[in-house]
Amino acid sequence: MITIGIIGGSGYTAGELIRILMFHPNAKLDFVYSTTNAGKPLSIAHHDLMGDIEMNFTDTINPNVDVLFLCLGHGKSKSFLDNNYISINTKIIDLGNDFRLNKDKNHYEKSFVYGLPELNKTDIQNAQYIANPGCFATAIQLALLPLASNGLLNDDVHINATTGSTGAGVSLSETSHFSWRNNNFSHYKAFEHQHLGEIGESLHQLQEDYTNELIFIPNRGDFPRGIFATLYTKSEDSLEDLVAKYEAFYKDQPFVTVTTTNINMKQVVQTNKCIISLMKKGNRILITSVIDNLVKGASGQAIQNMNLMFGLEETIGLHLKPSGF
Template sequence: MLRAAIIGAAGYTGGELLRLLLNHPAIDTVEAVSSSHAGQSFCKAHPDLLAFAKQSFVSALSEGPHDVVFLCGGHGESRRLMDQHQLYHKNTLIIDLSQDFRLPDGEHDFVYGLPEAFGSMLPGKKRIANPGCFATAIQLAILPLAAQGWLSDEVHITGITGSTGAGQKLQDTLHFSWRHDNLSVYKPFAHQHLAEIQATLRTLQPEYEKTPLFIPMRGPFTRGILVSVHTLCKASADTLIRAYDAYYEDAPFVHRTTEEADLKSVVNTNNALLSVEKYGSHAHIVCCLDNLVKGASGQAVHNMNLALGLPETMGLGLKPSAF
């Protein structure tokens, strides 16, 4: 049985991790760190955790030892914590859910934790950088194309995300009265996840140097991401579909559908749903996932399972809220 800790456990991703780890068969104890909720019951920040009302947040990480520590603070906070190296034993698995270590910096030895691309590299690793939520959905949509060396033209992406993707910090664009029944574009062609996507593409298809053309959108819902991707592809429709099925044959959380992909099939699960079609000379791929689970906390647990030699689906058998 393992001892886990979450730093930043009162936020959206921290709360999602708390829910998963409290019910994970291999986890014995979970230390939930939150400076804003220290001393308060878990259900003060996460009312659905009423069954764990007797457990409380703590103000700081104890001396340990911990088997795994998840960093769920704001961007920049993980780097500050890691530089306080005395907090972490070299044998403690650290999984960072911020963007601080997704790109190599020459100082920290984090591995990029996208299981469907780099899962074979994760067993035994002690430092893992969790991918971004949009980055996860986009990469799952195009990994097989890059693996086959089929990317040649620009990749065009439109993606829409729920409000929880922006975190809990209050912003004008998160107010219910603004978000409800509304759509808007933000950070066109300049989203922060593009750099990690390009790094993965360079690994799988080094000669491909084009930058994906990504238009992110805010959606009038709380959870979920849907990305629509199209690019020129010389492969036939049958060859394209066979390539996707082969690539994800051993990926337990990625599923191709012959129907239209939709969010309700994946929200509250660690699954990603792909629709793969060929229209003339263009491949069109739709990917749907839950930004807080497959796009964040569920993927972090998946990475933990792989790194520690546990069954990779352990603790992630979640049912979608389809209605």
């Protein structure tokens, strides 16, 4: 059994980790660390766990667990690792953004691998430390990687993507308050979202000469979870050729499906799947990518990475059912 610790246990990503790990046949949850809820049952923060798991939050750490998931706020993982002893044998998966960019991947003796399995599977299998991708970044990269792999990104890419309210985290803010969010829609961080950096690095990994712009408009949706992303760019390839290239790129990737039909977010919510739809109009290709921001965009992908790091089949514990209605 893989013994597991979770740091920052009261947020949405930690809650999703706990829900999935409870039914993972190779996982044993050792502790869930939260200074604000220490001594209280997990169900205080994660109400749906009542009756399913008898465990309390703790403010002490077992530094010798097999794997440690960091579910801290962005920018807090480095500080945590600086101030707490963790065994050199413990694998670390950071769900924050501290180690995603090349300039941040080396932290003292810890060298982090960017944890997008569809891009870096072999490196993940051999890694000790993983930087889990961002949720928008996951949906957008999966939409574009086959083009980059074939050297077909030759123009600007226009991206419009909408995320649910859980993407803003569990702490209440003006724009995540029900009265503001309900029956409302808005964009934020237009052209400068923090995930653009990691997306750009992954595209350059496959197509070094890509110098055009990623023009990204992120939106806040009136729903709790999921990401619906649409992207378009110029392409002279036929739709049939593009579909063949996407299917070839993802043929060994169990969580990615390629289609030419219209897709919707409910097909992936509560699963670790990404569905990509391709359509062509003239010399423009429209790519639609849908994921669950908390599963494939965070906790599910983190568990997929854990499976790979420990030599398990990457789908173990992740056969999750979407909610179709």
